[in-house]
Amino acid sequence: MARIKMKRVKIANETKRKSVLRKRTDGLLKKTSDLATLCDVEIGVVIHTPKESNATLWPSPHDFEARLKKLLDFPEIEREKKLVIHEKYMEKNVEDETENLRKFERKNDSREYKHLINELIEGKIINELDLNQLNVLCSIGPEELEELVRREEELNEQEEHHVPLAPTVKSNVEPDQTIVAAPSSPRTLARQMDNLRTDPWFSEIMSGIQFDTGFPVGSTKNNVFPPNS
Structure with missing residues (x-):
């Protein structure tokens, strides 16, 4: 404890x-x-x-x-x-306590300043503030303004030293030009057709389709895929 x-x-x-x-x-x-x-x-x-x-x-x-x-x-x-003289020792203690008190008062003034600024933003009239509140605004305001200016300068420096992104690669295709895929070779096309014909799922789907001639898909006269020679 x-x-x-x-x-x-x-x-x-x-x-x-x-x-x-x-x-x-x-x-x-x-x-x-x-x-x-x-x-x-x-x-x-x-x-x-x-x-x-x-x-x-x-x-x-x-x-x-x-x-x-x-x-x-x-x-x-x-x-x-x-x-160590007792008088000097006490003077040092008084100075330390005074400095701590000054820091504490400054911290409270800073909090009071932020609270007053929020009230003024929300619509409170400055004439409604008392003398102590006005003194807080006058004492803390210049320091807050300097801090904002310093922060703005830092952001500007960061933007100046910012590395730009890599340039965009321009395409050789004109805006109005249509990109057409290169046609497959006959050998490649034939291989793809053979793969589809031997695919069970594709054969099952195609077996149920009737063409305009009235012949079923699997008949000789309307065979979609000619037999391999």
Whole structure:
């Protein structure tokens, strides 16, 4: 189950505040121990509550004092190179949160702009918009117009670099000229007729046809296919 994200404000209930401090302190010291082991660094942690005289020193008061003395033995210029000042840390957090807020507001303005444009297209009068809506149109409109112009230029470039299709091969036949199939040779025609005569389906169909002379198809005087010589 995911942990519930808590707001960055002071907890009003003192009992709950102490409980959170104890749990978070245990987690912090555990992560500090892991970091010191994994990265082979010396870390000292001090946690002091204003209303209490004692402070929590990690890993122990003696080790913390030794590590602090080792740090102070370095020249001040060397110490300040990697020293993280709390004020600068908070300023960086404020800048990050401000940038995130600005992006979120910009995203909402973009959605509001699209919604207003759809309403105006459907017939809503611009005089019905309030001041905030007009400000959204004025602030987002130029950017949307630039985006449309950029997209149009990209499409024009794609059309210019588009490879044309292969040219259509023109036929040598004139428009009014009729194409006539080449006649079959007598040998080929005779072979086709023999195939039809020996075809059972064709023979069955032709056996039931009566010609104008009154003779059946299979008679000698009206035989459609002359006997093979």
